[in-house]
Amino acid sequence: MARKLSKNVKNAKTLINKNEVLPLLDAIEAVKKAAFAKFDESLDIAINLNLDTRKSDQQLRGAIVLPNGTGKTVKVLVATDDVNAQKAAKEAGADLVYNAAELPEILNQDKYDFDVIVADPKMMLVLGKYGKKLGPKGLMPNPKTGTVTVTPAKAVEELKKGKANYRADKGGIIHASVGKKSMNTKALAENAETLIQTIKKLKPTTVKGTYVKNITVSTTMGPSVKVKID
Structure with missing residues (x-):
């Protein structure tokens, strides 16, 4: 019908x-x-x-920064063990910053309080274990969208300005x-x-x-x- x-x-x-x-x-x-x-x-x-x-x-597949933003407020989690990178990410506007030891507790939760994960390449060893949870939610970081990067602070800035993914x-x-x-x-x-x-x-x-x-x-x-x- x-x-x-x-x-x-x-x-x-x-x-x-x-x-x-x-x-x-x-x-x-x-x-x-x-x-x-x-x-x-x-x-x-x-x-x-x-x-x-x-x-x-x-x-x-990739991502671009839109000139006028997306109109959305994006909550960003940054995953890195680098203390300087953690500080820079917070200054850039990251909402959550965790190291490798802290990530499992966050990722094992049933609900996530963030929209995007930006990760240092070394963090993918930890994040890869949660692929079945993160993948379907569109949260797995990817180099093509700029969310796997050695400069997470820059990625945070772009996401806050209004970065759109395409695929x-x-x-x-x-x-x-x-x-x-x-x-x-x-x-x-x-x-x-x-x-x-x-x-x-x-x-x-x-x-x-x-x-x-x-x-x-x-x-x-x-x-x-x-x-x-x-």
Whole structure:
């Protein structure tokens, strides 16, 4: 049986022409107007790429600092045994700082009071033991996203400014959040454009033909709008 659409969803869909392709700024404005949730929804972008992610050189993954931040408050845990690095991380705004001896007690808890882990490479020996817990929660540090680093303080600064992760799924689609609905439309468009241009520059040399197939934007609960590709 088909799921019955709520009144809010039906109303939102009437505000969007699913066949219309809009410039980025207009597309973001459209989805903001169609947003109906009572909470401050995320503004999400989906970039459909001509990628074969089975090939190692076509697996795009990384992170960028958005010019206008993400609109989110990120709680960062730093894992390092280096006393100087611990001090620098705290000064950079790290919410939690632990050494290798302290980590197990924190990681064995059922619920975590942090959003991101930044780790010194040496800490991966400890963190690797908790991969089954951290992985599904998206908390396992990774060099490609800058969360495994010998300069954790710098990583903390970037995360606090507004760092967004991106990753191509099996279908070659990059999903990322570029801010919150409450943010200025122009600021959201600048964030989205920064991500789009980054992805374009990362085009693998082995990709032939059209690279960016289509782009859509949406809020967490609302309908999507197609974006005109330059």
